[in-house]
Amino acid sequence: xxxxxxxxxxxxxxxxxxxxxxxxxxxxxxxxxxxxxxxxxxxxxxxxxxxxxxxxxxxxxxxxxxxxxxxxxxxxxxxxxxxxxxxxxxxxxxxxxxxxxxxxxxxxxxxxxxxxxxxxxxxxxxxxxxxxxxxxxxxxxxxxxxxxxxxxxxxxxxxxxxxxxxxxxxxxxxxxxxxxxxxxxxxxxxxxxxxxxxxxxxxxxxxxxxxxxxxxxxxxxxxxxxxxxxxxxxxxxxxxxxxxxxxxxxxxxxxxxxxxxxxxxxxxxxxxxxxxxxxxxxxxxxxxxxxxxxxxxxxxxxxxxxxxxxxxxxxxxxxxxxxxxxxxxxxxxxxxxxxxxxxxxxxxxxxxxxxxxxxxxxxxxxxxxxxxxxxxxxxxxxxxxxxx
Numbered sequence: 001x002x003x004x005x006x007x008x009x010x011x012x013x014x015x016x017x018x019x020x021x022x023x024x025x026x027x028x029x030x031x032x033x034x035x036x037x038x039x040x041x042x043x044x045x046x047x048x049x050x051x052x053x054x055x056x057x058x059x060x061x062x063x064x065x066x067x068x069x070x071x072x073x074x075x076x077x078x079x080x081x082x083x084x085x086x087x088x089x090x091x092x093x094x095x096x097x098x099x100x101x102x103x104x105x106x107x108x109x110x111x112x113x114x115x116x117x118x119x120x121x122x123x124x125x126x127x128x129x130x131x132x133x134x135x136x137x138x139x140x141x142x143x144x145x146x147x148x149x150x151x152x153x154x155x156x157x158x159x160x161x162x163x164x165x166x167x168x169x170x171x172x173x174x175x176x177x178x179x180x181x182x183x184x185x186x187x188x189x190x191x192x193x194x195x196x197x198x199x200x201x202x203x204x205x206x207x208x209x210x211x212x213x214x215x216x217x218x219x220x221x222x223x224x225x226x227x228x229x230x231x232x233x234x235x236x237x238x239x240x241x242x243x244x245x246x247x248x249x250x251x252x253x254x255x256x257x258x259x260x261x262x263x264x265x266x267x268x269x270x271x272x273x274x275x276x277x278x279x280x281x282x283x284x285x286x287x288x289x290x291x292x293x294x295x296x297x298x299x300x301x302x303x304x305x306x307x308x309x310x311x312x313x314x315x316x317x318x319x320x321x322x323x324x325x326x327x328x329x330x331x332x333x334x335x336x337x338x339x340x341x342x343x344x345x346x347x348x349x350x351x352x353x354x355x356x357x358x359x360x361x362x363x364x365x366x367x368x369x370x371x372x373x374x375x376x377x378x379x380x381x382x383x384x385x386x387x388x
Contacts, residue, residue: 015072208357217289221251229297233298237343315332332357
C-alpha cells in the first residue's frame with residue numbers, strides 16, 4: 001500500500017484483524033520497500049522518500065478505513081517493480097524481516113509470487129509453521145501476456161505453473177486457495193479467507209433499514225482498466241444485451257489502467273454509452289446509491305469488489321465461474337453462463353429491488369468471519385516435517 005490492489009489491501013486488513021482476536025496475537029506485517037524511481041508505476045500520486053513515510057501513510061489509511069489503529073508492527077524488505085510482469089519482486093532475503101526470537105507462524109500472501117526468486121533461508125526451517133494464501137490466477141495473465149508471442153503463451157504459462165508448484169511445495173507446510181479459479185497446488189485446501197471493511201457492512205445495514213426504493217442509481221463497474229480484468233467480456237455482453245433488448249445500458253465505469261485508452265476507443269466506436277469516471281475508492285459515498293454491480297471478470301480468484309457490493313446490499317451480476325462460487329450463497333447474486341443469461345440477469349437486477357441482507361449474511365462477509373475461516377482452513381493435526 002498505497003498500491004490499492006486487493007493483494008495489497010487484504011494482507012493489511014488480515015494483519016489488523018489477526019491482532020484483534022481474543023488470543024491477542026503479536027502480528028508483524030512485512031511489506032516491500034520500492035525505490036522512489038519505481039513508485040510512479042504503482043503508487044499514483046503518492047511518493048515516499050523513506051519507509052517511515054510509507055508506514056505512516058498505511059497506518060492513517062487503516063485508521064480512516066477501519067476506525068482503529070491496528071496494533072501491528074510493520075517492517076519492510078527491499079524490492080523492485082518489474083513492469084513486464086506487473087509485479088513487485090523481492091531483492092533480498094524476506095525471512096530476515098523477522099527477528100529469530102519471533103519466528104513462529106508465517107503467513108505468505110501469494111507464496112508462489114514471494115518465492116519466484118527467493119534466494120534466502122528456507123522458510124520451513126526458519127519458521128515453525130508456514131501457510132501460503134494464493135490470491136492471483138497468474139496462469140490466466142501469462143496466457144494473455146502481450147510481451148510474449150501468442151504461439152508461445154501456452155508453454156510460457158505451463159512453465160510458470162511448474163514454477164508455482166515447485167516453490168509452494170518447497171516453502172509451505174500448507175496452502176489455502178481463495179477459490180478453485182487458480183491452478184492446483186500441493187498440500188492445498190480451498191477457502192475464501194477474505195472479508196470486507198466495516199465501512200461496507202455499515203452501508204449494507206443502513207440500506208437494509210431504508211425505505212424502498214433503497215437505491216437511486218442503476219448499474220456500474222469498478223476495476224483496473226485492463227482488458228484481462230473483464231472489460232472484453234463486458235463489451236461483448238453489453239453489445240449482445242443491446243441486440244436482444246434494443247436498449248443501451250448507461251453504465252458508469254470507475255478505474256484507470258494501461259488499457260484505458262483502447263477500452264474508451266472501442267466503447268466509443270461501438271456507441272455503448274459508458275460513462276468513464278476515473279479511479280475511486282469503492283467505499284466512497286458517491287457509489288452507495290448504485291443498485292447493480294456488473295462484474296464479468298474471469299481473471300479474479302475472489303473478487304473483492306463483488307464482496308464489497310454485496311456487503312452494501314447491492315445486486316451483483318457475475319459469471320458462473322470458480323471465482324464466484326462463494327458469492328452464490330447470497331440471494332443478491334445473479335450468475336450467468338452466456339450472453340443471453342447475462343442479459344436476463346441484468347434486466348432482472350435493474351428492474352427489481354435487492355432483498356435486505358440478514359445479519360448472518362452480513363457477518364459472512366466480515367473480516368471477523370474470514371479470520372475464523374482462516375484458522376479452520378489452516379489447521380492441521382500436527383506440523384509436518386520439511387520432508388513431508
